[in-house]
Amino acid sequence: MSRLRPARGTSDLLPSAMAAHRKVIDAARHASAKYGFQEMATPIFEFSEVFSRPLGDSSDVVTKETYNFTDRGGETLTLRPENTAGVVRAMISNGLTQSLPLKYFYAGPMFRYERPQKGRMRQFHQIGIEYLGPFEPLADAEIIACGARVLRDLGVLDRCVLHLNSLGDAESRLAYRSALVAFLSDHEADLSADSKARLSVNPLRILDSKDVRDCEILQTAPRLQDHLNDASKAHFTAVTAALDAGGIGWKFDPLLVRGLDYYCHSAFEFITDALGAQGTVLGGGRYDGLSEMLGGPAIAGVGWAAGIERLAMLVGADDLAVPDIAVIAAEPAAEVIVFRIAEELRTSGLSVDIPVGGNVGKKMKKIDRAGVGFAAIVGGAEIDDGTVQLRDLREGNQEELAQAGLAAAIANRLQRR
């Protein structure tokens, strides 16, 4: 075991892992483009206020999970723990509040200081979409539909259940919050230690406690859906009607409360039981208050993010890309010719490897192990004739071809496979 290792909670993406990530990102990019989302990126670090102001002091993400640092100019910066705040900040910074609505897709690394475990890393990667501007419930439905399509295109939707809840608007949430606090205060002595602490800081979070006694108490607690005002009820009904019309299955989950403070109305998670304790594979909701919290105008928004590592574990990797052909010099005098042929083949669109080191046998062995299907061998006789020996490694046969027009001949044989 080497002493040289990646920092805790980080890992290298070697080609096979990278291929799985690529597959997830490509699927999400294609699916979101069908809904009109355009790819963009924000910096991976921001002034710390970008995250601390909207996420709130009660959120675990900010209180204990962020990577903060001071740069040489004395600025206080934070590695992004999620990307929604950064996207909204970008909207405000670039004056795009005059160009609504905006539909953005992003993919990139996020950072949270946590104990790593299955499906959870300190540097992890997310794909996500943000739909900025519309307050209409159809926007909620559209981004959920987009999330479902990403999962379906990846072939994992049937292993996920869409959990959906409504947190209501600010008025409904406040009314419910006071009712819940009043109820739980009567049972405070029986609550778990964590929940006691949350009672004053972030009482809604007690709803998704997994503590057994907490769950018993919550059986008789006032319910969020009973405190939704008419506007909030209408919003939720419209979202679910659209999902039903679009053939998207969902499950009402009154205990689903997302961790970040700026959520309202729709909150949802696609959850799987195939990943151990980290079941949430894609989650999001509506965040109409976020822009104002950042000091911008009141602008509505809905979006979601999905963990690439978690999806990649569900999806598995494709085979790695292998060159179409290797061009082999049988003697030193053939090397420049081989190089010239390789460049010509690449110009024609083929992917070409030039194995180095050892004799022809070693080179053949190397490309065979790599899975290359064809070898073009050039030695003294071929130099004189302007030919190559084209060997088909899968069939085991070989023929002599002119160097001129070689690309077409190879393309032809690749087609026939």
Add this chain to the structure above:
RNA sequence: GCGGGUGUAGCUCAGUUGGUUAGAGCGCCAGUUUGUGGCACUGGAGGUCGCCGGUUCAAAACCGGUCACUCGCCCCA
């Protein structure tokens, strides 16, 4: 921050009640094949047994500490 599990070759793992020079499979390198891969055979390289200390005539094994990884709690993607 709190619990459980695991640390032996590049990888997956054996290693008996403590006992000579720590093993296997796969992988890697080389040869049988000096212009041709797979298959086979032969040989080779590669280990401070995570680290430090203790017990012992003797420790990969037993004890203590420590570090790392891993799975959970918390929270989330």
